[in-house]
Amino acid sequence: MTAVVQTEGLTKFYGKRRGLEDLTLEIRPGEVFGYLGPNGAGKTTTIRLLLDVIRPTRGVARLFGADPRDAAVRGRVGYLPGELALEGREKASEYLAYLAGVRGGIGKGMIETLAERLEVDLSVRMGRLSKGNKQKVGLIQAFMHEPDLLILDEPTSGLDPLVQQEFLAMVREARTAGRTVLMSSHVLAEVEHVSNRVGIVRRGRLVAVEDIAALREKAVRKVELHFDAPVPEEAFRDLPGVRDLKIEGAALSCTIDGRPDALIKAAARFTVVHLVSAEPDLEEIFLTYYSEDVHHAHVGA
Numbered sequence: 001m002t003a004v005v006q007t008e009g010l011t012k013f014y015g016k017r018r019g020l021e022d023l024t025l026e027i028r029p030g031e032v033f034g035y036l037g038p039n040g041a042g043k044t045t046t047i048r049l050l051l052d053v054i055r056p057t058r059g060v061a062r063l064f065g066a067d068p069r070d071a072a073v074r075g076r077v078g079y080l081p082g083e084l085a086l087e088g089r090e091k092a093s094e095y096l097a098y099l100a101g102v103r104g105g106i107g108k109g110m111i112e113t114l115a116e117r118l119e120v121d122l123s124v125r126m127g128r129l130s131k132g133n134k135q136k137v138g139l140i141q142a143f144m145h146e147p148d149l150l151i152l153d154e155p156t157s158g159l160d161p162l163v164q165q166e167f168l169a170m171v172r173e174a175r176t177a178g179r180t181v182l183m184s185s186h187v188l189a190e191v192e193h194v195s196n197r198v199g200i201v202r203r204g205r206l207v208a209v210e211d212i213a214a215l216r217e218k219a220v221r222k223v224e225l226h227f228d229a230p231v232p233e234e235a236f237r238d239l240p241g242v243r244d245l246k247i248e249g250a251a252l253s254c255t256i257d258g259r260p261d262a263l264i265k266a267a268a269r270f271t272v273v274h275l276v277s278a279e280p281d282l283e284e285i286f287l288t289y290y291s292e293d294v295h296h297a298h299v300g301a
């Protein structure tokens, strides 16, 4: 199957300054790919190269197996730039209607539905829109023609938590419909619940690509079990993957490295009345990729 996004040795230097170096990456059809990195890491540079907003110093980028400059390709892409320049006296609704025309028409009621979901008033003049509302108009224009590929640069920036949830629901729906999404972010928490894979870029280099499901399975999580009567410690000692075991009367707490299977089977011999399992903290794993000292260790692994 042809990759939707494919890059080989993609590199951009701004004079002597490295924007991005040697990016080789494939994003598959129907995948949501989270592109993570701190400020100045090279996320926007990557996205601009993919859309041919800037030209690479060397290397190639392909969308749907074709040159990003190909007009047929451009029609299949929805793009939210990181910095949106929406100014002037024109109403947001007029601007979106104009863009819809340029793109050869869009589904009926699409703009209104998206505006309602994101809670934005489109009768406001563009120059008077708040930062958050500009971001929403940007999202509407990216989604409204139901493109096969969405490329979103920091899509959640400036959105309040409820609207962020709505946006993530839109991404999930796009994925269910078989569309492909590439979205950048500073923080894993914003993308981990919708992404299949994440890539981490740091100082212009891709330092890791991870499968979210695999990562979740690997992650350490805290578990608490409450029984109907005190349980003997021997029943839980030395279980594979179980650490920091603490038993106080009828309550057990521990951390689990990987699968909880051994703990569950040991617990099943008693009567469990309550179970608490915290969401694994993937952010902690990711912070290690961001820090310089462990950078090489991870890349080598």
Ligand SMILES: Nc1ncnc2c1ncn2[C@@H]1O[C@H](COP(=O)(O)OP(=O)(O)OP(=O)(O)O)[C@@H](O)[C@H]1O
Pocket: 014, 017, 018, 019, 020, 037, 038, 039, 040, 041, 042, 043, 044, 045, 046, 082
């Ligand atoms: N037009 C430019 N001229 C010179 N240097 C640039 C230019 N655009 C980006 N850079 C540099 O390239 C590097 C990568 O920047 P880029 O904007 O791609 O990072 P980013 O990951 O998108 O960061 P942010 O989250 O802050 O937007 C940075 O060191 C930045 O200073």
